[in-house]
Amino acid sequence: MVDIKKIRAIDIHTHAEEPCGCHADDGYDDLQSTMAKYFGAPWTxxxxxxxxxxxxxxxxxxxxxxxxxxxxxxxYRRYRNEEVAQLAADNSDVLIPFASIDPHKGKMGAREARRLVNEFGVQGFKFHPTMQGFFPNDRLAYPLYEAIAETGKPALFHTGQTGVGSGMRAGNGMRLKYSNPMYLDDVAVDFPDMPIIMAHPSFPWQEEALSVATHKPNVYIDLSGWSPKYFPQILVRYCNTLLRRKVLFGSDWPMITPERWLSDFEKIEIKDEIRPLILKENAARLLKLA
Known part of the structure; x- marks a missing residue:
């Protein structure tokens, strides 16, 4: 169990990679190596x-x-949610498990979500509309959202263009339109008690993301996938004011390390009293750790 008093921050956005690494036979290694080059990631x-x-x-x-x-x-082969949850349980002093379920699985996915929470201690769910090929407000996803809402756990959605597939032929077949944050406005209306995290500065839809987060009480923003030195000024302004309790630190590990993100965060104009909220307190409250 994470000791909230001892840690200095909560990174709300990190990716689990399979023990065997990348997969030459399904193209996953090409995606990962291209992304690593794009982000200047430090690993081989x-x-x-x-x-x-x-x-x-x-x-x-x-x-x-x-x-x-x-x-x-x-x-790309699926990394089993159960395995990730077990590895997180083995390292529960620092890791908090979220799961990922393709919303096209409908009621079967909803059943899996309930089981993962009840039997494996999963604390939230990750969606990647660009990679999963769906609009977040498509009714096909609603049985899964209903199950998540029942558990009270948050749903985290990739938004905007953060580099995944960038530079690959046809962008690796990934369509950016699915990750416009405005589609989450419908989800927030239809599931007002399900916490929703919009991941990343939502390029090129930053103002849409800010409008949804300020308008809907259950919507938050994580700051992963971009070095803070590239944050648009309007995002920094909202972090310091209207969204000071709804913005969360996230790195997008392993593409961006937490220490690199934190170093760059120190150099931008965030008020001193706001920094602890973004780095730990907002996430601790959302995840019910405090």
């Missing part, structure tokens, strides 16, 4: 979950960790 092979835990333990940071179930749309 993606770190496993235990290596991720060791890195975060050394940094004295807790991390929400999840796989991405995009097997149907991309062909």
């Amino acid at each position: 092979h993606p770190p496993t979950v235990p290596l991720t835990a060791a890195h975060y333990r050394h940094q004295n940071i807790a991390a929400v960790i999840f796989p991405v179930d995009a097997e149907r749309e991309t062909g």
Whole structure:
């Protein structure tokens, strides 16, 4: 169990990589190596979950960790939610497990969500509309959302263009339109008691994301996937004012390390009294750790 008093921050956005690394036979290694080059990531092979835990333990940071179930749309093999949850349980002093379920699975996915919470201690769910090939407000996803809402756990959605597939032929077949944050406005209306986290500065839809987060009480923003030095001024302004209690630190590990993100965060114009909220307190409250 994470000791909220001892850690210095909570990273709300980290990716679990399979123990065997990348998969030459399904193209996953091409995606990962291209992304690593795009982000200037420091590793040769993606770190496993235990290596991720060791890195975060050394940094004295807790991390929400999840796989991405995009097997149907991309062909990339699914990293089993149960396995990630067990590895997180083995490192529960620093890791907080989220799961990922393709919303096209409908009621079968809803059943899996309930089971993962009840039997494996999963604390939230990750969606990647660009990789999973769906609009977040498509009714096909609603049985899964209903199950998540029943559990009271948050749903985290990739938004905007953060580099995944960038530079690859046809953008690796990924369609950016699915990750416009405005589609989450419908989800927030239809599921007002389900916490929703919009992941990343939502380029090129930053103002849409800010409008949804300020208008809907259950919507938050995480700041992962971008170095803070590239944050648009309007995002910094909202972090300091209207959204000071609804903005969350996230790195997008392993593409961006938490120490790199935090170093760049120190250099931007965030008020001193706001920094603890973004780095730990907002996430602790949302995840019911405090």
